[in-house]
Amino acid sequence: METNPTRMCELLVGLPEVNVLGVDDQRGQPIVVKVESTLDEQRWCGACGTRGSIKDRDEVVLVDLPCFGRPTRLVWRKQRWRCREPLCPATSWTVVDRRIAPPRAALTDRAARWATKQVGRLGRAVSDAAEELGCDWHTVNDAVVAYGEALLEADCDRVGAVDALGLDETLFFRKGERHRKQWATSIVDVGGAGHPPKLIDVIKGRTAVKVSDWIDEQPDVWRQAIQWGVLDMSGPYRKVFSDSLRHVTQVADPFHVHKHANSKVDECRRRVQNETLGHRGRKADPLYRSRRLLTKAHDRLDEAGDAKLMGLLEAGDPNGDVRMTWHAKETVRSLYGIDDPADAEAFIDELIDDMSDPEMPPEVRSLGGTLRRWRDHIVAWHRSKVSNGPTEGMNNLIKRIKRVGFGLRRFRNYRVRVLLYAGKPNWDLLAHVTPTTPTGAVSMS
Numbered sequence: 001m002e003t004n005p006t007r008m009c010e011l012l013v014g015l016p017e018v019n020v021l022g023v024d025d026q027r028g029q030p031i032v033v034k035v036e037s038t039l040d041e042q043r044w045c046g047a048c049g050t051r052g053s054i055k056d057r058d059e060v061v062l063v064d065l066p067c068f069g070r071p072t073r074l075v076w077r078k079q080r081w082r083c084r085e086p087l088c089p090a091t092s093w094t095v096v097d098r099r100i101a102p103p104r105a106a107l108t109d110r111a112a113r114w115a116t117k118q119v120g121r122l123g124r125a126v127s128d129a130a131e132e133l134g135c136d137w138h139t140v141n142d143a144v145v146a147y148g149e150a151l152l153e154a155d156c157d158r159v160g161a162v163d164a165l166g167l168d169e170t171l172f173f174r175k176g177e178r179h180r181k182q183w184a185t186s187i188v189d190v191g192g193a194g195h196p197p198k199l200i201d202v203i204k205g206r207t208a209v210k211v212s213d214w215i216d217e218q219p220d221v222w223r224q225a226i227q228w229g230v231l232d233m234s235g236p237y238r239k240v241f242s243d244s245l246r247h248v249t250q251v252a253d254p255f256h257v258h259k260h261a262n263s264k265v266d267e268c269r270r271r272v273q274n275e276t277l278g279h280r281g282r283k284a285d286p287l288y289r290s291r292r293l294l295t296k297a298h299d300r301l302d303e304a305g306d307a308k309l310m311g312l313l314e315a316g317d318p319n320g321d322v323r324m325t326w327h328a329k330e331t332v333r334s335l336y337g338i339d340d341p342a343d344a345e346a347f348i349d350e351l352i353d354d355m356s357d358p359e360m361p362p363e364v365r366s367l368g369g370t371l372r373r374w375r376d377h378i379v380a381w382h383r384s385k386v387s388n389g390p391t392e393g394m395n396n397l398i399k400r401i402k403r404v405g406f407g408l409r410r411f412r413n414y415r416v417r418v419l420l421y422a423g424k425p426n427w428d429l430l431a432h433v434t435p436t437t438p439t440g441a442v443s444m445s
C-alpha cells in the first residue's frame, strides 16, 4: 500500500475529486490505484427525482497514465443506485463521470487524450504508446481514433479558404495475399502566399466520382474561392475539376511532367537495349549503367558525370535514340526556367511541333503527344506558380505515418491518423472534445 503523501498526490493530479480507497504497488506489476467517485448529484433518480439508495458497486479497470515511469491501472469503483420509489419505472443506474472515463472505455480520459497527442501529433507508433501504458495495441488505437475523430469534427476552422487545391493519389495498403493495391486520394490545400500546405481530407479510391462527390458536398463559398487546381497528368482528376470545379484553372504539376518525361527516357533506353543486345539490361551493359545518369537533371551532373553519360551513350546507343529522348526530357525541364507565360506558350508549341516529327524516336513522339493533350495545363503553371510539391511533401508525411502505423488496415484508422498528423488540427481543442464512439472494451492486462 502506498502511503507517502507526495507520491499519492502525483498519482492523482488531473483526476477529478475522487476518494482514494487504496494503492497497490507491487514489483513487476502495474501500479493499481483504487478510487471511488464523489459525485453525489447522481444519487437522484432521473425519472422521478427520488433519492436513490446504493444497490451495489461495480469495479472498472482502466488503463491510466504512466506513473513514476511505470504502467498504471485505475480501478474505479462505481456506485450503482436503485430508486426507492416503488411505482417508479427506473430500476437502477450507475454513476457516470466522463472526467474519469467515458462509458465502456478502456483508458481513462486523461490517458486517452495523452495517447491521442502522442500518436496523432507527434507521430509516435501506436505500439510504442501501448508499451508505455502497458496495454495492447487495439486499446490505444481505439482511443486515438475516437478522440482524434472528435477533435477533427470539433475543429470547424481547420479548413480555411483555399486558393489552390491539389489532388494526389496515395497507395494506402495492399490487402490480403494477392497484394491488391488500394488507392486513396489526398485533397490538399497546396498553400501559397504566406500559408503552409495542409492536408484537407483523404478519401478512399481515386475515381473521379468519389472525389467529385466530396467536392460537391463542400460549401459553395469555399468552392468558388478556389482559383487553381493542381493535378498529376491523370484523366480522373482532370475530370473532377472539369465536372465539379469548372471555374478553376487546371495546372499540371511540374513534378509529374518531369516524371512522365523521365519514364519516356527509361522506355527508350530499354527498347534500344533490347534491339541492340537482345536482352534486358545487365550490370555491364552501357545503357543499363547509364540509367540513373539519364534521369538526373543535366545541370545536376558534374563534369565527370556528364563525360561518363556521353561515353556510355556513345557505346550503347548507335542510332542516337536514347540521346534524342534524353535531350527531349531536358528541353521539357528547361520550359520551367522560362519566366514569361507568353514565352513559355511559344516555347511549348514549338517543342510539341518538333517532337511530332516522324523522324523522331517513338518515345519522343509519344511525349510530344502527352504535351499536346496537357498543353494548357502545363503552361498554366507559368501564371499560377503553384505545384503539388507541397502535396508530394504531404505524401511523404503520409508515408511516414504508414511506416510507423503497422496495421493501418482500416481506412477509418488511416484517415484519422494522417489528418491528425498532416491536417494541422488545433490541438488546444483536444482538452474539450468528447468522443461519441465507445473507445474500446474493458480489459485487464
Ligand SMILES: [Zn+2]
Binding pocket: 045, 046, 047, 048, 049, 050, 083, 084, 085, 088, 089, 090
Ligand atoms: Zn425513480
